[in-house]
Amino acid sequence: MQNKSNALRAPDGDAPISSPASPPPGSAWLAVLSVAVGSFALVTTEFLPVGLLPAIAAELAVTEGIAGMMVTIPGVVAAFAAILVTVGVGKSDRRHVILGLTALLAVSNLIVALSHSLPVVLLGRALLGIGVGGFWAIGGALGGRLVPAASATRATAIIFAGISLGTVAGVPAGALIGEALGWRMAFAAAGAVSVLVFLMQLFLLPRLPTDKATTFAHLPALLRVKKGRLGMLATLLVFIGQFAAYTYVTPFLTQISGLSAKATSALLLTYGAAGFIGNLIGGWAVARSVRNSLIATGLVMGVSAALLPLLGTTLWGATALIITWGLAFGMMPISVQTWMFRAAPDAMESGGAVFVATAQVSLACGALVGGMAVDHLGVASAMVVGGAFAIGMAAAIAAWGGRDEGTAVKLHAVH
Known part of the structure; x- marks a missing residue:
């Protein structure tokens, strides 16, 4: 929704944000699609260990409860990242922020796929947590900025559809890849998808400048x-x-x-x-x-x-x-x-x-x-x-x- 200064109200904080230059409709929807595919990659990677837990535990010589830390660690990190990234990025162009978070996703998958040490695996999963927390605090608000206001609901639905698709296809697909080629190949495949997502966003996302930074004072309002x-x-x-x-x-x-x-x-x-x-x-x-x-x-x-x-x-x-x-x-x-x-x-x-x-x-x-x-x-x-x-x-x-x-x-x- 625009006000008299032609600014938008950002869902990731109280700060107004400038409208990006209006791209052609086709380009706008391709940009939305790039964010949606990013949400799919994040959800798939976050829950990939669920379908692979017995194989991971066996190869790393740990119990399945300990292997479950691959889900716990990114969740804990994401909880802090949701707040710290929102405040820490200040007035940074949201395009650059999203690209950085997607790059972390690719690095995380690469580390997990190549590591034979549980601590290093968990380090890779911690990097994923930064990407997950930062994305949901910032990325979920992008739909309304990439398309005209009348299409904002549809754009947001497309971005969140990536979550449903990741839930429906991502985890079982990872399990099938893990069964056929090993659990490391499942993470390698997720890493390859992450690289493709990064390239999509690099070429498709417009500049998304922000006029005012969110502060810690904005955060407790919900409570x-x-x-x-x-x-x-x-x-x-x-x-x-x-x-x-x-x-x-x-x-x-x-x-x-x-x-x-x-x-x-x-x-x-x-x-x-x-x-x-x-x-x-x-x-x-x-x-x-x-x-x-x-x-x-x-x-x-x-x-x-x-x-x-x-x-x-x-x-x-x-x-x-x-x-x-x-x-x-x-x-x-x-x-x-x-x-x-x-x-x-x-x-x-x-x-x-x-x-x-x-x-x-x-x-x-x-x-x-x-x-x-x-x-x-x-x-x-x-x-x-x-x-x-x-x-x-x-x-x-x-x-x-x-x-x-x-x-x-x-x-x-x-x-």
């Missing part, structure tokens, strides 16, 4: 709103629950359900496809009741994950529960983000980095909590622990969520 704080608690609980269980779903399916590597990869693909459908269901559900959508998401996700050790010991039982879980996972991002926008639409502009940081640190804590459960109680326990956190989120919203309020906001899936 001053009661429903905003409740939304942050819901984010904490549901992300911990999701990734305490999902990080270790591959070992569960191979060890407890007794599935082959190919069957596990196929089931992961089915999970992602169910998530895509769940995203559509979530859009319908939040239009009717955000509160009920969040409660349903937590209950369905929690119960399906917690029942896996009991009913998921056969192919058919595991398939039914994984599909159900995938549907709830697809509903989760749109339900959480819609709650946050309705609770504090103005604060989300200045507090968006805090929201991203909360989601990422919750993701990291989930992988850590799940890993501790796996190492001490067995892989099945991670499903129960994750399910309990998700159900806890549903209980918190049911107890303190009150009635739905605010104007409907049309949103699209986010990670």
Whole structure:
């Protein structure tokens, strides 16, 4: 939206930002596509270890719980990066920032693919965390800057579609590559995609100057709103629950359900496809009741994950529960983000980095909590622990969520 000074209001902070020179429509949409492919590459790389965990643990001679640090470390780093990158880049051209973050993604994949030492692997994953946190604090806002205001929603949807595609195809594709050529080749392939994304963005992204820097003073606005704080608690609980269980779903399916590597990869693909459908269901559900959508998401996700050790010991039982879980996972991002926008639409502009940081640190804590459960109680326990956190989120919203309020906001899936 333009004001009298022809500036835009930046979703990554309170600072107004200058409109870029209007490129031809085709060039604008190609620029949006380059950011969308970047989001796909980030999501794919962030969760690539999920489908490769047993092979990684075996080659590096560590437990699967320790190998799960490959998910924990980037989540922790991303939590800090979301805030520090947002503030630290100051008035830098956002084009240069995005290119730098994409370059970190390529370097991260190269380090992981070539390293035979767990500490060096984790260093590479830490670099990924900088890219993930910085991208979601800044990159998600680019859609409205690359195209005319009337097309901003569509552009943002395209960028976030990269997340859904990464969830649907990225993790199982990595698992299939890992099975056929080894887990290192899966990271090498992700690195090659990262290089291509960098080249796309280098040639397609226009200059994206910013007039005013975001400061630390802008960040706490979201926490001053009661429903905003409740939304942050819901984010904490549901992300911990999701990734305490999902990080270790591959070992569960191979060890407890007794599935082959190919069957596990196929089931992961089915999970992602169910998530895509769940995203559509979530859009319908939040239009009717955000509160009920969040409660349903937590209950369905929690119960399906917690029942896996009991009913998921056969192919058919595991398939039914994984599909159900995938549907709830697809509903989760749109339900959480819609709650946050309705609770504090103005604060989300200045507090968006805090929201991203909360989601990422919750993701990291989930992988850590799940890993501790796996190492001490067995892989099945991670499903129960994750399910309990998700159900806890549903209980918190049911107890303190009150009635739905605010104007409907049309949103699209986010990670």
